[in-house]
Amino acid sequence: MVGEESPAADPSQDYSIVARGLLKSFGRLRVLNDLSVRIPRGTTYCLLGPNGSGKTTFIRAVAGLLRLDGGYLSVLGEPVHTVDRVYPRIGYMTQHKALYPDLTLRENMEFYAGLYGIEGGERDERISELLEMVDLADHIDRITGDLSGGMYQRLSLACTLIHDPDLLLLDEPTVGVDPILREAFWRFFDGLAEGGATILITTHLMDEAERCKTVGYMRGGRMLAEGSPEELKRLAGLRPILRLWVKDPRASASSLAAEGLPVEVVGGVLQVRIEDTRRLKEILERVEPSDLRLVEPSLAAAFLRLSEGGSR
Ligand SMILES: Nc1ncnc2c1ncn2[C@@H]1O[C@H](COP(=O)(O)OP(=O)(O)OP(=O)(O)O)[C@@H](O)[C@H]1O
Known part of the structure; x- marks a missing residue:
């Protein structure tokens, strides 16, 4: 049954995500088809694959937002059916707009901080630090609905990071973000991974995938190839x-x-x-x-x- 295998079956607690033989269909469409992957702690892992290959579906399963049809999945050491125990340690940035358009940037961030019980001086400090990182500090009192696409994306990332999560699920986080700021994001992600956080990211931008420690290439709901960017090139037969x-x-x-x-x-x-x-x-x-x-x-x-x- 999904996620109910004994934790002892995991060889170690060194993995943030362990997935074995995941199955998921929407109607007659098989979207995860015997998907297996293990993602160690403290790494940057990029999921690559054509549109519709199941990347977002896998991330949603990891976030506990999807009922799997079969297989075993654990997240931060918890079987997925009890993933709510580790929710406060997960940050998920979806491809969809998840912020309140009528609130200011500060209010949206305060809302997210409140969800994780972050209050007072710590909250204000964290909001300033993150808005600085995404280069939105000067816009803190603007209405979120007025932001450009790239600015909105940057605010979403700041909100996702408010509780300093151990596992970051980032579904195409840099869409619409300019190259200079993208570079800043990546330096920030590398720093988080060095500090022990795990970053699972999907992107269609190859220069971003190149920056990840491991790239998993999905197609048809399976993991077809996995390795460092260099290993993946060799697997594809390139020299x-x-x-x-x-x-x-x-x-x-x-x-x-x-x-x-x-x-x-x-x-x-x-x-x-x-x-x-x-x-x-x-x-x-x-x-x-x-x-x-x-x-x-x-x-x-x-x-x-x-x-x-x-x-x-
Ligand atoms: N809730 C749903 N109901 C029905 N079909 C769905 C649902 N969610 C996803 N699908 C379908 O499952 C397939 C895989 O979708 P998914 O979003 O996981 O792909 P993806 O690899 O993330 O694609 P992209 O690169 O375009 O973001 C697609 O055919 C999609 O239409």
Whole structure:
């Protein structure tokens, strides 16, 4: 039965989230299809996957907002059916508007603080600190309904953080947020993770996924691939490309191809796919380039490859 397995079945309490074989359907649509994942404490974990792959559904299950059809799920050491015991340690920022439009920024934050019993000087200090972090301190007495999309998003994040949660569930938190502030958010998230908090985030922005310690790639309600961004690129079959500027690219390409190296000439530049870094010296000695550049594969390329079913 969902979440009723003995906690002793968890090998340790080192995981914020343990999910095994989760099942969830909406009518005839199977949205979580034997989903298993373990997310350690004190990490940044990014869920990637095409639209409709089940990311939000999984996050809602973790927040205890969804009745699962099967599987085992524990959150901060509690089986999910008793997740209310750890609610005060969870912060959930949804994709939807969850703030009161008629209240000022301060009032919305006070409301959230009140939900977690944060009062008095501690509350005011926390509100100032968080509004500063999201660069909204100057707008504290404005009406929330008047904020731009990005500002609203920033306020939502500040409210989500009011009680200093141990587990942060962030569903596309930086939509509409400008790049400078996004950078500030990420530095803040990294700091929280270093301090022991767990951050589970969904995004469609690959540069954000690259910043996470672990990326889980979901498709069709399953975890298809998981690892660090580097590991995920390898799982997708991607390798770094060495670009070499040489006098006669075609002749050099033939010479390297004769040694079994995967080469091509693109726009007059010789390119070698690096399967084995131990062969770098041999390549350079053989073609004597006037210039070179090593191009790491992007996570976006890995995502496309995995979406095409190119790996696993
Ligand atoms: N309450 C619901 N009732 C019916 N269908 C739902 C419900 N919630 C989600 N779905 C469907 O489940 C599927 C998975 O949705 P989910 O929101 O989990 O995907 P996602 O991976 O988060 O997508 P996106 O990247 O677009 O946010 C979709 O087809 C969605 O329409």
